[in-house]
Amino acid sequence: MTAVQVPGTPVISDGRLVSTSPATGDEAGSVPVATAGEVDRAVARARTAGQWWAGLGFTCRRTRLLRWRALLAQRVEELAELIHVEGGKPVGDAVVEVLTAIEHIDWAARNARRVLGPRRVRSRLILAEFSGHLEYQPHGVVGVIGPWNYPVFTPVGSAAYALAAGNAVVLKPSEYTPVVGQWLVDTFAEVVPEQQVFTAVHGLGDVGAALCRSGVDKVAFTGSTATARRVMAACAESLTPVLLEAGGKDAMIVDADADLDAAAEACVWGALTNAGQTCIGIERVYAVAAVHDAFVDKVVARAERLTVGADGADLGPITMPSQLDVIRRHIDEAVAAGGRAVLGGPAAVQPPYVHPTVLVDVPDSASAIREETFGPTVTITRVADADEAVRRANALPYGLGGSVFGRRDAVAIARRLRSGMASVNSALTFAGMSTLPFGGVGDSGFGRIHGEDGLREFGRAKSVTRRRARSLLPAMTFERTPTDVARIVKVTKALYGRR
Ligand code: NDP
Numbered sequence: 001m002t003a004v005q006v007p008g009t010p011v012i013s014d015g016r017l018v019s020t021s022p023a024t025g026d027e028a029g030s031v032p033v034a035t036a037g038e039v040d041r042a043v044a045r046a047r048t049a050g051q052w053w054a055g056l057g058f059t060c061r062r063t064r065l066l067r068w069r070a071l072l073a074q075r076v077e078e079l080a081e082l083i084h085v086e087g088g089k090p091v092g093d094a095v096v097e098v099l100t101a102i103e104h105i106d107w108a109a110r111n112a113r114r115v116l117g118p119r120r121v122r123s124r125l126i127l128a129e130f131s132g133h134l135e136y137q138p139h140g141v142v143g144v145i146g147p148w149n150y151p152v153f154t155p156v157g158s159a160a161y162a163l164a165a166g167n168a169v170v171l172k173p174s175e176y177t178p179v180v181g182q183w184l185v186d187t188f189a190e191v192v193p194e195q196q197v198f199t200a201v202h203g204l205g206d207v208g209a210a211l212c213r214s215g216v217d218k219v220a221f222t223g224s225t226a227t228a229r230r231v232m233a234a235c236a237e238s239l240t241p242v243l244l245e246a247g248g249k250d251a252m253i254v255d256a257d258a259d260l261d262a263a264a265e266a267c268v269w270g271a272l273t274n275a276g277q278t279c280i281g282i283e284r285v286y287a288v289a290a291v292h293d294a295f296v297d298k299v300v301a302r303a304e305r306l307t308v309g310a311d312g313a314d315l316g317p318i319t320m321p322s323q324l325d326v327i328r329r330h331i332d333e334a335v336a337a338g339g340r341a342v343l344g345g346p347a348a349v350q351p352p353y354v355h356p357t358v359l360v361d362v363p364d365s366a367s368a369i370r371e372e373t374f375g376p377t378v379t380i381t382r383v384a385d386a387d388e389a390v391r392r393a394n395a396l397p398y399g400l401g402g403s404v405f406g407r408r409d410a411v412a413i414a415r416r417l418r419s420g421m422a423s424v425n426s427a428l429t430f431a432g433m434s435t436l437p438f439g440g441v442g443d444s445g446f447g448r449i450h451g452e453d454g455l456r457e458f459g460r461a462k463s464v465t466r467r468r469a470r471s472l473l474p475a476m477t478f479e480r481t482p483t484d485v486a487r488i489v490k491v492t493k494a495l496y497g498r499r
Pocket residue numbers: 145146147148149150154172173174175176203204205206207208209210212222223224225226227228230231244245246247248278279280320372400440444445
């Protein structure tokens with residue numbers, strides 16, 4: 001066991017990042033810390049590997065990615081246990097996380113050719129003498145920077161799609177979960193031993209910053225909004241494109257005709273799974289007055305049954321020790337501002353754990369309503385109707401996901417949420433649906449992982465026109481005559497001049 005003051009806080013010792021369990025302080029493993037020069041060299045090696053990987057083509061890449069998927073599926077228990085030890089997540093939740101990541105690898109591998117491969121594009125009457133060709137070519141090397149809360153699902157959500165698109169990937173895992181990150185690249189190397197197509201560089205935030213400045217061709221970042229701003233600023237120096245998956249403060253709306261038992265079950269899961277350390281976790285609920293009280297009772301009845309602890313419990317520890325202060329502040333401020341804890345409350349914070357906390361009557365100005373809490377807490381606010389619920393749900397700069405429970409108007413309400421995603425009569429389900437894009441608006445970032453948009457995010461469109469006949473209307477040439485120009489005017493009016 002490593003001597004650390006606070007379990008879970010990574011330490012650097014003899015050039016190695018030592019990762020420890022937030023529950024027990026036991027060492028989960030260690031990885032070498034990269035210097036800025038080593039980051040540059042890793043990217044240079046990845047560039048060579050990426051050329052080889054791109055040259056394999058879609059079919060060979062698909063075969064290898066599916067082998068990696070199979071390896072992960074065969075070793076799901078081993079990976080889930082490692083996630084549990086390093087980050088504190090309950091093993092059952094870790095299994096679900098790995099399953100979701102596997103599904104994304106499978107879909108990306110199977111669909112990359114269809115979405116990104118070369119195809120003919122119809123031309124229109126103007127330029128009808130040319131055919132159009134489109135394909136999405138790999139960027140080259142993609143830098144993936146990941147958080148600790150879903151140390152497999154989040155990096156794989158970018159990396160699998162980037163790899164399927166033909167890119168090499170250099171991953172910078174969170175300093176809280178480097179061993180899981182290294183496990184991912186090591187297992188990939190087992191199925192792709194020829195070249196270092198998928199590698200990792202480790203360290204603190206400065207290593208992530210070095211990756212942004214290393215000359216990678218795209219950065220896919222998942223993490224907090226504050227760091228996303230820094231990543232974008234660093235990438236702006238070299239016009240490196242960025243994909244930003246940032247924080248959230250997702251809302252659930254419970255309408256008058258909702259199935260309240262189902263809504264309460266989904267609320268408790270959406271708010272408390274992974275001890276609330278979920279970017280798309282439900283942190284705020286807006287329940288219409290007619291069902292508010294009954295809904296609160298049902299949520300409390302379910303949430304108070306959950307167990308908290310290191311092993312075999314429903315909720316594990318808070319992975320990042322400093323987050324405990326944020327959670328404590330949000331609860332304290334909510335109560336000080338007139339909110340009521342109908343479950344948990346200030347005493348729920350018992351480091352490294354936080355017990356489920358349900359807050360009602362919290363004013364809109366409180367941090368528990370406005371800021372990302374990232375703990376097992378949820379506010380439930382009474383609203384007059386769905387319109388008020390939508391207005392208040394949309395009142396924050398964040399816009400990641402959301403959930404709506406109801407019958408008649410639920411889909412219409414979901415469409416009005418200012419967010420990249422929403423689940424109707426469930427919570428968080430869009431994350432596991434590989435066919436749907438995932439990403440936010442506003443302070444939650446931009447760009448999309450997953451689905452067809454997620455594949456296109458890692459390829460740049462290459463458009464080619466090819467002449468197939470002589471031009472009857474020569475426009476793009478100095479050889480055109482005044483007569484040609486007069487005909488162009490005539491055609492322009494005929495084609496586009498009518499209202
Ligand atoms: P952070 O923003 O603190 O860190 C994210 C990653 O960025 C880490 O690998 C971190 O390294 C690295 N990093 C830190 N500083 C820099 C820098 N200057 N330049 C480049 N990289 C840097 O987020 P957390 O790890 O705390 O993750 C929690 C956050 O992630 C929450 O806000 C959550 O909502 C969000 N998230 C968003 C998701 C989404 O899909 N939208 C999904 C999951 C989480 P190090 O750890 O070493 O500091």
